[in-house]
Amino acid sequence: MTTTSTNSGRPKARTTGEGGTRRRGKGSPALASERREHLVKLAAELFAEKGFQATTVRNIAEEAGILSGSLYHHFDSKESIVDEILSGFFQEIMSAYRGVLDQGLDPRETIAGLVRIAFGTLEPHRAAITVMQNDWNYLKGMERFAYLTKSEDEVEKMWVDTIKDGQKEGLFRDDIDPKLTYRMIRDTVWVAVRWFKPGGRLNAKGLAEHYLKVMFDGINTH
Numbered sequence: 001m002t003t004t005s006t007n008s009g010r011p012k013a014r015t016t017g018e019g020g021t022r023r024r025g026k027g028s029p030a031l032a033s034e035r036r037e038h039l040v041k042l043a044a045e046l047f048a049e050k051g052f053q054a055t056t057v058r059n060i061a062e063e064a065g066i067l068s069g070s071l072y073h074h075f076d077s078k079e080s081i082v083d084e085i086l087s088g089f090f091q092e093i094m095s096a097y098r099g100v101l102d103q104g105l106d107p108r109e110t111i112a113g114l115v116r117i118a119f120g121t122l123e124p125h126r127a128a129i130t131v132m133q134n135d136w137n138y139l140k141g142m143e144r145f146a147y148l149t150k151s152e153d154e155v156e157k158m159w160v161d162t163i164k165d166g167q168k169e170g171l172f173r174d175d176i177d178p179k180l181t182y183r184m185i186r187d188t189v190w191v192a193v194r195w196f197k198p199g200g201r202l203n204a205k206g207l208a209e210h211y212l213k214v215m216f217d218g219i220n221t222h
Helices: 030-049 057-064 080-101 107-120 127-141 143-168 180-195 204-217
Strands: none
Touching: 030 057, 030 080, 030 127, 057 080, 080 107, 080 127, 080 143, 107 143, 107 180, 107 204, 127 143, 127 180, 143 180, 180 204
């Protein structure tokens, strides 16, 4: 399935003023980086709310309280902004998925781990997931976003191979199609971004556990 903190954690550059007082320079790289991260966060919220194609550079600039021209000091286009959002999402979720696979768990526990990671992306990567749902076909037609298809194929292989392993070990039914099963799981998780509300009755972790209960045990009594 195809899930970046606004605080980079990097040391802030400082300059020395009168009396040995240290303060950050007005045009320091750290300040520029903070401003860039702030713009990405604002743009992400607009993309999630309005859709990537419907959001203009002017919309982003107005939300940030700056002129459109000032935005180009940080990004050459809105495509560059969404590229940063999506690449960060894929890097994070694929790393997390590999971490689960590397644990050497049985297929059922591995699938459960992947599901928990996927649901855990709903809040921090809401914009990326929404853009993936709404603008996938538009973006994948651009050369700069060729990595989207490649990354999605790699993620799909992780899930499908795990489901196949579970079938071989007798943990999963052998009459289900692994690829179709993965895509149904993926779409069920991603569509939740449309109605999942942080701070509601269930958090992302609770939502994942409920989903696993239904997926593995069904709704029939036993």
